[in-house]
Amino acid sequence: MSLDTLNALRAGRLAGATQVRLNGCGLTALPEELRALAPTLEVLDVGHNPLGTLPPWLAELPRLQVLFASYTPLTVVPEVLGACTALRQIGLRNCQLHTLPAAALPPRLRWLTLTANALSSVPAALGDCAELEKLMLSGNRLAQLPASLAGLSRLALLRVAANGLIQWPGWVGELPALAWLAVAGNPWCDAAPPATAAPATAATAHRDIPWTELTLGAVLGQGAGGTTWQARWTPPGGPGGSGCGAAAGQDVAVKVFGGAITSDGTPATELAASLCPGPHPQLTSALGAVSGHPEGASALVMPLLPARLRPLAGPPSLASCSRDVYDPALRLCPADAHAVAAQAAAALAHLHAHGVLHGDVYAHNLLWAPADPLAGLPAQAVLSDLGAALRWPHRLAPAWPAVQRLEVLALGHLLDELALRLDGHGPGLQAQAAALRRHWAPWQAACREPVPARRPAVAEVAAALARPPA
Numbered sequence: 001m002s003l004d005t006l007n008a009l010r011a012g013r014l015a016g017a018t019q020v021r022l023n024g025c026g027l028t029a030l031p032e033e034l035r036a037l038a039p040t041l042e043v044l045d046v047g048h049n050p051l052g053t054l055p056p057w058l059a060e061l062p063r064l065q066v067l068f069a070s071y072t073p074l075t076v077v078p079e080v081l082g083a084c085t086a087l088r089q090i091g092l093r094n095c096q097l098h099t100l101p102a103a104a105l106p107p108r109l110r111w112l113t114l115t116a117n118a119l120s121s122v123p124a125a126l127g128d129c130a131e132l133e134k135l136m137l138s139g140n141r142l143a144q145l146p147a148s149l150a151g152l153s154r155l156a157l158l159r160v161a162a163n164g165l166i167q168w169p170g171w172v173g174e175l176p177a178l179a180w181l182a183v184a185g186n187p188w189c190d191a192a193p194p195a196t197a198a199p200a201t202a203a204t205a206h207r208d209i210p211w212t213e214l215t216l217g218a219v220l221g222q223g224a225g226g227t228t229w230q231a232r233w234t235p236p237g238g239p240g241g242s243g244c245g246a247a248a249g250q251d252v253a254v255k256v257f258g259g260a261i262t263s264d265g266t267p268a269t270e271l272a273a274s275l276c277p278g279p280h281p282q283l284t285s286a287l288g289a290v291s292g293h294p295e296g297a298s299a300l301v302m303p304l305l306p307a308r309l310r311p312l313a314g315p316p317s318l319a320s321c322s323r324d325v326y327d328p329a330l331r332l333c334p335a336d337a338h339a340v341a342a343q344a345a346a347a348l349a350h351l352h353a354h355g356v357l358h359g360d361v362y363a364h365n366l367l368w369a370p371a372d373p374l375a376g377l378p379a380q381a382v383l384s385d386l387g388a389a390l391r392w393p394h395r396l397a398p399a400w401p402a403v404q405r406l407e408v409l410a411l412g413h414l415l416d417e418l419a420l421r422l423d424g425h426g427p428g429l430q431a432q433a434a435a436l437r438r439h440w441a442p443w444q445a446a447c448r449e450p451v452p453a454r455r456p457a458v459a460e461v462a463a464a465l466a467r468p469p470a
Contacts, residue, residue, distance in 0.1 A: 009033045018063075019043040030055055038062065043318070047071050047091075059083035066318055070094055070113075077104040077114075089318060092117070093136075105129055111321050115139050115159070116261055124148040134322050138162050138182060139261040145169050153177060156322040161185045161265035161388070173402030176450045179410035180322070181403070182359045182388035184269035185261075189393050207275075207288030209233065209301050214254055214290070225267065225387055226257040233287075233301060252287065256299045264360065264388035267298045273389030274300055277354040282347035284384040305367060305382060312340070312381075313363035313417070324363045324417070331423035334432035336370045338469065339379035341418055341440070345411060345462035347383035352404050352458050359388030361410035363417060405452040411461060412447025415440050432469075439469035 002023045008014050009022075010033055018040050022031075027049040034041065038061050045068040052073055058064070058080045067081065068091040076099040081087060087106040090113065097117035102125035109129045116139035126132070127148025135152075138161040145160065150171035155178055162185035172178065183189065217230040231254040257267035264270075274286040290299035313324035332340065344366055351358050365385040371378050392400050419440060424433035443464055449455045 006031065012036070016040050019045075021045040022049070024048040027051060030058070032057075035060060042066065044068070054078040054080055056080050059085075062086060065089065067091070075099070077101060079103040082106055088131075089113075089321075100126075102126075110134065112136065122146060127151050130154070133157070133177075135159070138185075138265065147171065150174065156180065158182070159264065159388075161269070162261045168396055168399060170399060170402075173399060173406065174452060175406075176452070177409075178406050178452075179413060180360055180362070180388075181357070181406055182264045182390075183357075184265040184273070184359075184388070184390040188396070189390060208291040209235075209288040211290055211292040211294065211299075214252075214301070216254065220253060224258070224262045225264070225270070226255055228253055228255045230254075230304060231301075251304045253302045253304045254290065254299055255302065256290075256293070256297050259297070262387060265390075269390060270387050271298055271300060272391050273356050274302075274386045276391050277351050277356050279303070280347060280350045282343040282382055283350060284382060284386065305384075306369065306380070308369040308372075308377075309367035309380065309382060310369065311364050312366045312368050315362070315364045323413070326363070326417065326421065330421050332370070332418065332421055333423050333426075333429060334436045334469075336379040337418045337422055338436055338465075339371075340366070340368050340381040341415060342462070342465045343381040344383055344414060345458060345465045347381075348407060348411060349459045349462040351389070352407075355392045355394075355400070356386075357390045357392055357403055358383070358386065358407060359390060360385055361407050361414070363414060366414070401457070402452060404458060405455040408447050408455040408458055408461065409452070411458065412444055415444045415447065419444070435469040439467075440465075 002021055002025050005020060006022055006025045009031055014020065014037060017037055020041060023045055027046060030046060035057055040063060041061050042063050043066040044064060047068050047070040049072055051069060063086055064084055065086050066089040067087060070091055070093040072095050074092060074095045074097060077092060077097060079101050081090060082103045082105050084106050088108055089111040093113050093115040095117055097114060097119055100119055100122050102123040105125055108131055110131050111134040113136040115136050119140040119142060124146040127146060131154060132152050133154050134157045135155060136159040138159045140163050142163040143166055153176055155175055157180040158178060159182040161182040165186040165188055168188045213233055213235050215232040220228045220230055231252050233250045233252045259267060271289060275289060277285050279285055284302050286300045286302050288301050290301060293299055313326045316323055317325050348358060348361060365383065366381055367384055368381040419437055422433040422436065424430040443461055446456050447461065
């Protein structure tokens with residue numbers, strides 16, 4: 001398809017195009033014909049090409065807002081990008097970058113992705129990007145972050161996992177808009193007991209599940225972090241075997257890690273965070289870790305979720321940046337919305353009680369199903385995806401309360417989004433929706449408090465949301 005686009009471009013058949021994707025076309029230089037699209041071109045994707053640089057004339061594209069050049073051999077972020085006055089999003093993941101010049105930062109930068117490169121530093125000028133909302137730097141060699149980033153008042157998502165950060169940058173916990181944070185896999189947070197003092201119990205103790213006890217079935221999902229399978233777990237001796245009380249022949253999900261560094265972190269950090277909190281009905285925490293995988297891979301055994309569960313929303317788009325995209329037709333009756341909010345908060349409170357930061361509390365990671373009276377099923381919500389999660393280290397326990405308050409903001413965003421989608425049409429629903437909005441309103445405001453330290457703890461929010469609206 002990209003080659004067809006390239007041929008059409010060279011034949012002059014793309015006049016008026018706003019988006020051009022030339023992935024994997026073997027390009028060593030950008031086609032000059034792109035210059036003819038200057039009046040209209042807004043999105044350009046030239047990833048998976050052997051590009052060593054980008055041309056100076058890129059600055060002649062006055063409407064260019066999004067540039068992707070991932071999986072290219074670029075070693076320096078081209079300074080021409082700083083001259084692209086309309087450029088809002090840059091994606092240069094899995095290149096060979098070792099240098100990010102200050103001059104390469106465009107004035108209106110909103111979303112910067114430099115995941116999986118070889119950067120040992122980023123310039124202090126990054127803190128001058130006042131509109132920066134999403135910053136993804138995981139999988140580099142950063143030993144520290146410039147203190148100037150503390151001034152990024154709009155930064156909502158920060159991914160700096162799997163780097164070489166020696167110290168926890170305390171100012172991160174004071175960023176007023178930060179709601180989603182991935183920091184695992186750095187020297188400052190290496191393997192250590194979590195910040196909570198909660199003792200290990202039979203529910204939270206580490207469990208080893210031999211690979212030979214698992215029979216894989218269909219693939220449930222696949223991504224950069226690995227593959228998740230439906231499986232049958234059959235411990236020898238049934239309940240008395242290594243299943244720690246699990247019934248013989250239990251249906252489970254098995255995630256086999258691929259070993260790749262993602263924007264969220266590494267398999268090791270996800271494994272540790274998943275095993276730490278123990279099971280919870282509203283959480284996809286692990287039943288145990290797999291031992292004896294034939295290829296030596298790390299793997300987790302998790303509860304198999306009901307097939308009726310679906311993501312509450314889709315992930316952010318180019319336009320929405322850090323906010324999820326909902327189906328425009330989605331409406332929740334007040335009872336279902338109340339259950340979803342209460343259960344999501346309960347899951348997050350369980351994680352925090354065990355010293356685990358989720359890092360990615362989004363509606364697209366919240367699986368849900370409405371109540372089904374005919375089947376006798378209540379509304380259900382399950383918080384999934386612990387890929388960005390971190391067991392907060394005990395030696396940094398004083399910083400733990402501030403970090404928890406970042407996720408309180410994420411919970412506040414979820415409440416806002418649910419409130420916008422309440423279904424108030426139908427017998428009695430209007431009054432129920434109004435009552436639920438009144439019940440939520442003070443907690444929405446508290447969760448959105450600009451000073452993170454003034455926000456309530458998740459446990460307090462969860463207790464309030466569990467109560468029925470007056």
